[in-house]
Amino acid sequence: MSHPSSAPRWDVRRPPSAEGSVFLVTGGNAGIGCFVAEQLAASGATVVLGSRSAARAEAALGSIRSRVPGARVRAVPLDLADPSSLGPSVDALGVDRLDAVVHNAGVALDDPPRQETRDGHELMFGTNHLGHFALTHWLMPLLSAAPAARVVTVGSFAAKTERLDLADLQSRHDYRPKRTYGRSKLAQMYFGLELDRRLRALGSTVTSVVAHPGGALDSLTPSRPPVHVRTTAARLRSAPAALFVQGKHAGAWPVVRAVLDPAVRGGQVWGPRFFGLRGQPRQETVWPHLADPSVAAALWEASCALTGVDPVGAPG
Structure with missing residues (x-):
């Protein structure tokens, strides 16, 4: 789990x-998710957004179909900030089975004030982490059937410098948008690793993996109209940044x-090859703070209490 992979060329x-x-x-309708x-879809799989x-x-489906002839793609409504909607x-x-779910959707706020979901959770933590935590609970029977x-x-490089405050997971006492976002992504990454540990303990055939896109900028991302349109001016302005970061198409790799x-x-972390920011995908050494199972276990128990569900428990 903690050593780089020697997998064949990809x-x-x-x-x-x-x-x-x-x-x-x-969140397959925009950004890295699209x-x-x-x-x-280019692999021949059926992909649900x-x-x-x-x-x-619908705009994303049209874009994908224009790039991948014969693509098997469709969409379902999904609001991670509304737990009551996840079962429906x-x-x-x-479907009677699901071969993979990519937990990609997320909210990133740049400015105060602090916002909440309808259940009273801080919006970024509630959507990015708790929403996916609860969704996994509802998906587990379909995943187990595969x-x-x-x-x-999908975590974030922004989480590398953050640490969870288990006493203030909802950022009620220390709300700074960029920090709260980074911590919500860190919580997701802890979840992905802890989920795999718990699945292994149960002897499940389902595995859990964490990936992050590195540095992925809109200005380095090729156009996918109408989902994303990159202007020539934006491309030229961002050219120097391409030495260090990449577009969202590469962030998806x-x-x-x-x-x-x-x-x-299961239990691996994957990211871009060069400094974790750009390039071909590779297995990364698990970040030291992510390797602490006591924090992951405490977060898991808190998440169960906040959502009322356990991802490896039977759906209610």
């Missing part, structure tokens, strides 16, 4: 066939590999 532009597989990508969905907005989902959203998938399903949780590569194992 071609990001020619993923292996996943014909017959079914994948769910939360590129993850596009690249997974989970999205709050039907209009944005999973029912709307209309031969070897994967839960791929570690996530896609975490889903498709048969050499990937």
Whole structure:
């Protein structure tokens, strides 16, 4: 779990066939999620986009179909900030098994004031972490019905310098948007690793992997109209940054590999090759603070209390 992989060379532009597989990508209607969905669709899998907005989902589906002839893609409504909607959203998938879910959707706020979900959770923590935590609970029967399903949780390089405050998970006492966002992504990454430990203890066939996109900028991202349009001016302004970071199409590469590569194992962290910021996907050494199972276990118990569900327990 803590040593870089020596897996065979991976071609990001020619993923292996996943014909017959079914994948769910939360937030697949925009950003990195849309590129993850596009690249997974190119593998021949059926890809379902989970999205709050039907209009944005339709735009993303049109973009993917224009790039991937014959793509098997569709969408379901999904609002991670509304726990009561998650069961019906999973029912709307209309499948008897799920081969992978990509926990990608997220909220990132730049400015105060602090906002809350309808259940009273801080919006970024409640959506990015608690929403996916609860969604996994509802998806587990479908994941368990697949031969070897994967839960791929998309973290963030921004989480590398953050530490969780277990006494203030909701940022009630210390709300700074960028810090709160980074901590919400760190919570997701702890969840992904702890989920795998608990699945292994149960002897489950489901595995859990963490991936992050590194530094991914809109200005370095190729156009996917109408989902994303990059101007020539933006491309020129961002050219120097390409030495250090990348576009969202490349940010999707570690996530896609975490889903498709048969050499990937549960409990691993995948990110870009160069300083964790850009380049081909590779297995990373687990960050020291992420390797602390006591923090992960405490977060798990707190998340169970806040959501009222346990991802490895039976759906209620």
